[in-house]
Amino acid sequence: MNLKDITIFILAGGKGERLYPLTRDRTKPAVPFGGIYRIIDFPLSNAINSGLRKIYIFTQYKSLSLHRHIREGWNIFSRELGEFIDFVPAQQRIGDEWYQGTADTVFQNINILELEKPKLILILSGDQVYKMDYMRMINEHLKKKADMTLATFEVPLNEAHRFGVLSVDKDNRIIEFKEKPNNPFPSPENPEVALISMGIYIFNLDVLIKKIIEDAKKSESSHDFGKDIIPSMVGKDNIYAFRFIDENKKNTKYWRDIGTIDSYWEANMDLVNVDPLLNLYDRDWPIRTFQEQYPPAKTVFSTGDRKASVTDTMLSSGCIVSGSKVIHSVLSSNVRVHSYAEVIDSILFENVNIGRHCKIKRTIIDKNVDIPPHTEIGYNLEDARKRFHVSENGIVVIPKNYKW
Amino acid sequence: MIKKKILIVEDVINEQILYKEELEKEGFEVSCVSNGIEAIEFVEKNLCDLVILDLHMPKMDGIETLGKLLTKKRNLPIVIYTAYPQYREQFLTWAADAYLIKNSDIDLLKNKVKDILSEK
Numbered sequence: 099m100n101l102k103d104i105t106i107f108i109l110a111g112g113k114g115e116r117l118y119p120l121t122r123d124r125t126k127p128a129v130p131f132g133g134i135y136r137i138i139d140f141p142l143s144n145a146i147n148s149g150l151r152k153i154y155i156f157t158q159y160k161s162l163s164l165h166r167h168i169r170e171g172w173n174i175f176s177r178e179l180g181e182f183i184d185f186v187p188a189q190q191r192i193g194d195e196w197y198q199g200t201a202d203t204v205f206q207n208i209n210i211l212e213l214e215k216p217k218l219i220l221i222l223s224g225d226q227v228y229k230m231d232y233m234r235m236i237n238e239h240l241k242k243k244a245d246m247t248l249a250t251f252e253v254p255l256n257e258a259h260r261f262g263v264l265s266v267d268k269d270n271r272i273i274e275f276k277e278k279p280n281n282p283f284p285s286p287e288n289p290e291v292a293l294i295s296m297g298i299y300i301f302n303l304d305v306l307i308k309k310i311i312e313d314a315k316k317s318e319s320s321h322d323f324g325k326d327i328i329p330s331m332v333g334k335d336n337i338y339a340f341r342f343i344d345e346n347k348k349n350t351k352y353w354r355d356i357g358t359i360d361s362y363w364e365a366n367m368d369l370v371n372v373d374p375l376l377n378l379y380d381r382d383w384p385i386r387t388f389q390e391q392y393p394p395a396k397t398v399f400s401t402g403d404r405k406a407s408v409t410d411t412m413l414s415s416g417c418i419v420s421g422s423k424v425i426h427s428v429l430s431s432n433v434r435v436h437s438y439a440e441v442i443d444s445i446l447f448e449n450v451n452i453g454r455h456c457k458i459k460r461t462i463i464d465k466n467v468d469i470p471p472h473t474e475i476g477y478n479l480e481d482a483r484k485r486f487h488v489s490e491n492g493i494v495v496i497p498k499n500y501k502w
Numbered sequence: 503m504i505k506k507k508i509l510i511v512e513d514v515i516n517e518q519i520l521y522k523e524e525l526e527k528e529g530f531e532v533s534c535v536s537n538g539i540e541a542i543e544f545v546e547k548n549l550c551d552l553v554i555l556d557l558h559m560p561k562m563d564g565i566e567t568l569g570k571l572l573t574k575k576r577n578l579p580i581v582i583y584t585a586y587p588q589y590r591e592q593f594l595t596w597a598a599d600a601y602l603i604k605n606s607d608i609d610l611l612k613n614k615v616k617d618i619l620s621e622k
Contacts, residue, residue, distance in 0.1 A: 192594070193573030208593045311597045317576035 110224035127224030171388020199322035258282035258292035392416025538562025
């Protein structure tokens with residue numbers, strides 16, 4: 099298979115409501131992650147690391163931030179060589195409505211498939227964090243002569259009800275598929291885990307067209323791959339599961355569909371561990387992004403009670419920690435932490451300014467927020483709930499551009 | 503028995519008249535419009551069991567009309583009736599229940615319409 103015969107569709111149209119207020123001003127794939135990244139950097143990096151460079155990104159809600167990030171950080175493709183990242187905002191090309199579901203997104207843009215006529219279409223979600231060589235999956239798809247192949251990940255049986263759960267035969271052919279079932283079926287090899295869909299699909303062109311058109315003609319359908327298209331193919335088409343192969347080089351496989359503020363916080367906190375589950379340091383599978391140019395991170399004041407101390411923390415460029423303590427936190431670019439302040443277990447986005455004597459704990463502070471001196475956040479949750487979003491596990495979130 | 507309702511979307515008036523007469527002989531109730539914009543207006547306001555759709559039309563062509571009809575009335579049967587076979591390559595035409603090429607034998611159209619409506 100020539101790599102040019104494969105087109106990637108990244109679906110980035112979801113609202114990400116459970117990540118509110120981080121998604122108040124941006125679509126979920128544009129949410130910052132790990133100090134310098136945006137979530138979409140992961141599927142995009144996977145694509146180029148897999149050698150795939152024909153990419154369409156489908157957006158509809160609050161896409162400006164994502165557009166900017168891609169334009170500034172991913173302008174590395176040469177159209178002359180047949181490589182591109184193209185943005186496709188909702189255009190009402192066919193219907194008068196916005197995208198009804200993931201399958202409707204593809205249906206409304208059927209003209210792109212006409213134009214490109216790829217042999218295979220790889221459909222990805224723009225809001226997951228993982229490292230995967232898509233070519234391994236594509237080779238498996240071709241070997242099996244499948245109509246559709248779906249990537250699958252193992253999760254504990256009691257967590258599987260949140261996902262699309264599948265059952266396979268010994269050849270990995272999918273024999274059953276249920277979206278968010280009450281009683282998920284266990285994996286054939288291990289009764290304690292279930293095989294779930296990662297929302298990563300490879301379709302042969304003609305199969306995809308037939309299926310999305312068939313689905314578009316059903317008035318009772320929600321026009322979604324997981325809810326409608328995949329279940330409709332079970333027992334009729336040649337569909338297989340691909341067991342996720344992780345490029346992360348760790349003992350445990352890593353894949354996160356960062357759905358909530360708590361899981362977002364945990365995935366960031368993992369990165370500051372001595373040996374994080376997500377390996378960002380592997381030069382064989384680099385994750386690239388856009389970063390504004392700043393001077394290197396700096397700490398100042400080295401003696402007495404005004405001593406700067408930064409431990410178990412990711413510090414991005416342009417940060418200055420001045421006579422204050424930062425413990426177990428993730429700081430994006432250009433953050434200032436002023437004297438006598440203390441930041442613990444927190445995530446600070448770009449251009450956050452922490453005033454003198456502030457105490458910040460278990461808090462996510464979105465971009466461009468100036469915290470006045472002597473402010474305490476994260477210590478009195480009842481108080482915090484009156485002004486801010488506080489997650490189930492007690493993480494306080496200060497929204498972007500919040501003014502004191 | 504209630505007559506099944508058919509909408510003909512065709513910009514050539516003589517053809518409209520011909521198909522209307524032929525289909526009425528088969529016991530259908532037939533209405534005609536001349537382009538896609540009128541077709542969409544029609545199905546929004548009237549009951550309709552099947553649409554016969556020309557492709558080359560002014561104002562809004564058949565393929566665009568097909569997409570719009572589909573998202574408005576998802577299971578409305580549509581028969582493309584055109585002189586041009588080459589539009590089969592446009593994937594949206596796969597959404598039609600039939601793609602028939604116009605010729606002098608109008609029985610082809612009549613039989614297809616009867617088949618589709620008897621299945622529904």
